[in-house]
Amino acid sequence: MPRMIFVNLAVADLPASMAFWRALGFDFNLDYTDETAACLVFSDTIFAMIMTHDKFRGFAQREPADTKTHREALMALSMDSREDVDRIVEAAIQHGGAAHGEAVDHGFMYYRPFTDLDGHVWELTYFPAQPDAA
Template sequence: MPQMIFVNLPVKDLKKSMAFFEALGFSFNPQFTDDTAACMVISDTIFAMLLTHEKFASFSPKPIADTSQSLEVLTALSRDSREAVDEIVSAALAAGGTTFSEPKDYGFMYAHGFQDLDGHVWEVMWMEESTTQS
């Protein structure tokens, strides 16, 4: 079985968060989605678990970070082109997200970030394929 990653994120309103990410083109696995959690499919092996605050708290003894005051995680997400980076950030802004960082162009890499409805930061980036090969 290939290695998988599940990023667990607390959300205030699960239905609104699901609608936000659906507007960005993501889908949800109904097998792992209910009234307390939603499994957002990022790729065949990468998922974001959107969890109500109550559900998230059942997994962690630490309090949920106040994203208006601090950054608990910065999730980097790759795209196939610079245009695709800008498209997903534009979709996030249109769906109610906010800009986290202005676009950064390093020539071989391009990045732009947004915050979702709960203040989680998503840094979307494109990198020339030759820079990722050994």
């Protein structure tokens, strides 16, 4: 069985956050979605559980990070092409997100970060030659 990852993030407005991610071309697993949380699907093995602050507090047993002053994490997500990176980041900016620095091209890796509606940083990355797992 392949390993899966579920990133848990607090959001201020769950319906708005769901609309944002749908506008970027992603969808949700409705079997794990209700009025307090939604399962954002990136692939067969990568998911983000976006949840209300109250729901997040119940899982984390702490307050969510204030993304205006702190970073709880930087999420990097690989894309199939450089064009996908740019297209999705431009859609994020158009739908209420923001650029988070400039695009970076190292030759072996291209990435471009943005923030979502809640200030979480997403680094969309394209590797022309995928890194090998050790």
